[in-house]
Amino acid sequence: MRHRSLAAVLSTLFMGLGQLYNRQYLKGLLLAAVEALAIFTFLPSLGKAIWGVYTLGEKTQGFEKVGRVTVRVEGDHSIYLLISGLITLFLFAIFLIIYIMNIRDAYRTGAAREAGAKPASFKQTFAYVTDKKFPHLMLALPAAGVLFLTIMPIVFMIMLAFTNYASPNHIPPKSLVDWVGFGTFANLLTLKTWSGTFVGVFTWTIVWAVVATVTTYFGGILVALLIESKGVRFKKLWRTIFILPYAIPQLISLLAMRNLFNGQFGPINQYLGYFGLGKLPWLTDPLWAKATVILVNMWIGIPVTMVLILGILTAIPKDMYEAADVDGATGFQKFRIITMPFILFSTAPILITQFAGNINNFNVIFLLTNGDPVNGSYQYAGSTDLLVTWLYKLTLNNSQFNMASAIGIIIFLIVASFSIWNYRRTRSFKEEDMIQ
């Protein structure tokens, strides 16, 4: 009884003391060093962090009279306060976990000593950790990276959606930012200028995602079947040629396409001219621009599906076709009853993933049309803008950070609901151990 409570109390007072008491010197010193590091770095600013996140700063930048001269006084920078506050809170959470583990460890070792066991030497502890805690060890570094470079920024952006951080009135350091609750979402859905743009861009995003997914999917299937069909020779050559659009970096191919479809000097319109046809406003007319992005997306996306389908086609058991031949099935019947169900069954999850990917397909829109042609009735958006590209413009060009975050959250909700539905349906996520 004595050992365990004494060790636990000592470790609560200062990390590592309990371990030192348990004669685990190296471990105790290491833990003490962790606490010392925390005290010297972020622990003192914990109070300020909580204050900063809660209030987002109280002092506006302004001028103050000092004696006879007026000097400019720096105000609080709400956004810096929010981020550094978040970082401190995240660090504190990690520290708290280590702290609790440290107390538990001291308590357990103390209990073991009471039972007459010798406390584990550092070598034994090390062996224990590398054996039983191996996965945790492997995950520690990636987890730290994800925590600070993905989770922290996402939490930050989610919080921004509930502030009024937007130009022109609430941009630090000139002025402060405040919490406004669901005000941003309310504006997005009710203010005429915002809601009009939102509904328009949202509708186009869904239409685009459906059409882009369906065209590339069935296009890919058709091309794959064409290559694999009876009598076609040089299958490998065709495959290699058709993969080319997939092999070229999108940055390059899309910028090239932008020139290719150029209304005035682009070669496509030039060729149309040879056939006696007029020039088409590929990228400048709202409706044509939408058609163009879908066409170009087919050029990029069909090879991907084609490669997948070609792989699946080779996996269809040959005896199924032989059995069908014996029964006297025609080519079309074989396709309808064997090939197509097989393809659909094995690619259904990918179809949903591609749909979700297309909702967030930034590259095609941004590089090809940049969201243009401009739509006069839209707020900071063009006719081909998707929610993501609109978000990008709002953030980087127009400083409407709160609105951008709200849109980001909405995109997340859309994608998440499709993905959850998908995972439930395929169940491969849940029953992953079934294969082995």
Added chain:
Amino acid sequence: MKTRSTIFLVLKYLLLIAIAVIAIYPALWILLSSFRPGTSLYSETLIPETFTIAHYKELFNNPSFQYGRWYLNTLKIATLTMVFSTILITLSMYALSRFRFRGRQNILTTMLVLGMFPGFMSMIAIFIFLLQLNLLDTHAALILVYSAGSVLGGFVVKGFYDTIPRSLDEAARIDGATHLQVFLKIMLPLSKPMLTYVALTTFTGAWVDFIFARLVLRTKENWTLAVGMWDLVNSFQNSNFTLFAAGAVLIAVPITLLFFFLQRFLVQGMMSGASKG
């Protein structure tokens, strides 16, 4: 009957040729344009009457571009990102696939959820974070962010490790191998196709990213190819198309060649990710 199937076959070939032309044409057009004299987008013929390498020379000699320097920057960033991401992804996905520990399911769910947020929603936060760490305008910042971000896209790798029979490492464990030995001596050699896939995708990802690179890299000497290219397109619009074409060829050729050399691995990687979702 015979003639009907012949007609069908001819139609099939015509269709294949048409698709092949569509697939090749844009690349061929850019390649040929990069050798065309003059600067204009418009050209009477696809194949230029005379060939010139003046545009390639200009890329490296014109003081307003530092193409050679950008090339080295990009090569450095992409290679280091590739190395770090491959290590991080392999380690973490191996752990998630092979071990059953408390919190594992939560980690998997968190990864899925994080993957559903639009990537650059976090840009502003990362930007300020880097500003406070004094890492803005450094290549280290890019490498750090790319590598840390790549872990979330590792489901394909996890799916791959899921398919390797567990009896393999259990046997080695019984023979007294440590976890590290099992990983290094048995799993790594088996994961060659997967490693190649991850290395290739992370390398290309860093090679062509211009969104984040443009945000972080402020001075022209530090730019990457993609940022320089983006700037070229935006500042010249279409007035110097042939120069753009030459730059595009130099960016695309290494990636395209890599892709064709490693195609086999890429398809394997895609398939193993596909069957597991």
